Amino acid sequence: xxxxxxxGLAAGILISVGGTVYLSCENRCIGALLFCVALLTICMRGxxxxxxxxxxxxxxxxREAFSVLLWGLCGNIAGTALCGAAVRYALPSAAxxxxxxxxxxxxxxxxxxxxxxxxxxxxxxxxxxxxxRDQKSPLGILxxxxxxxxxxxxxxxxxxxxxxxxxxxxxxxxxxAAVLIGNVVGGLLxxxxxxxxxxxxxxxxx
Numbered sequence: 042x043x044x045x046x047x048x049g050l051a052a053g054i055l056i057s058v059g060g061t062v063y064l065s066c067e068n069r070c071i072g073a074l075l076f077c078v079a080l081l082t083i084c085m086r087g088x089x090x091x092x093x094x095x096x097x098x099x100x101x102x103x104r105e106a107f108s109v110l111l112w113g114l115c116g117n118i119a120g121t122a123l124c125g126a127a128v129r130y131a132l133p134s135a136a137x138x139x140x141x142x143x144x145x146x147x148x149x150x151x152x153x154x155x156x157x158x159x160x161x162x163x164x165x166x167x168x169x170x171x172x173x174r175d176q177k178s179p180l181g182i183l184x185x186x187x188x189x190x191x192x193x194x195x196x197x198x199x200x201x202x203x204x205x206x207x208x209x210x211x212x213x214x215x216x217x218a219a220v221l222i223g224n225v226v227g228g229l230l231x232x233x234x235x236x237x238x239x240x241x242x243x244x245x246x247x
Contacts (some may be wrong), residue, residue: 042112048089049113051119053198055079055088060202061128063190073187076199080166080182084173089113089196096167096228117198125205139207143193146200147212155219156193156226162194163227172229195220 059079064071085091091114098106129136150158165185172181189196197220204213 042108045089045109045112046116046119048087049091050120051086051116052083052088052090052113053117053122053202054124055082055120056090056117056198057121057124057128057202057206058194060139060199060206061124061135064135064142064203064206065132065234069191070187073190074183076190077182078184080186081127081179084170084179084182087117091117091168092163092196092224092228095225096163096170096232099122099229099232118201121144121198121202122205125202125207128206136206141204141207143200143207143213143216145180146195147216150216152215152219155216156223158193159190159195159197159220159223160227160230162189162196162220163229164231165189165194165227166196166224167228167231169213195223197221197224 056079059076062075062078063069063072066075080090080093082088083093089109090110091110094110094113098110125139128139145156165188169181169185172178172185197217200217200220204217
């Protein structure tokens, strides 16, 4: 489990790097595109990102797989917390941008709105990692990740970094819980729809 925690830690750090470059770009489109470096590296190195791994719980929902998922999530949290503290210390302008971003999300979104936005993000992340795994192509990442960012969908691990780098509060923690719930639902939705009633995954293409 230590290896899965370490892989989750690495993924959390990389998502934080992607979040930092997004916060540092005046042009949101460029920032969203550069954010892709995080997921591309995570997929290429096989690191454990919660939003990418939860999609495959339909294939293996054993106790061991669930334990691996949770240890990876713990690593994601630790990685974003460490990077958030580092950004507050070394990059105050990025920390201010993170605080402003979190404040705007909390002011504009109810719990339910956040869950729905996170569901859409979960679907986009599933498509990006599925295309990378099955088609051996980075195109899903390069298109799906900017799509969910520019659409205002919520990614739990990226939002963790924004909260840790910006401003931690009870409201922010409730917000993160809503994003986690939505990401799980969205991440499992499309994989569930791909399964036949008999339990086998549908392979035919439309």
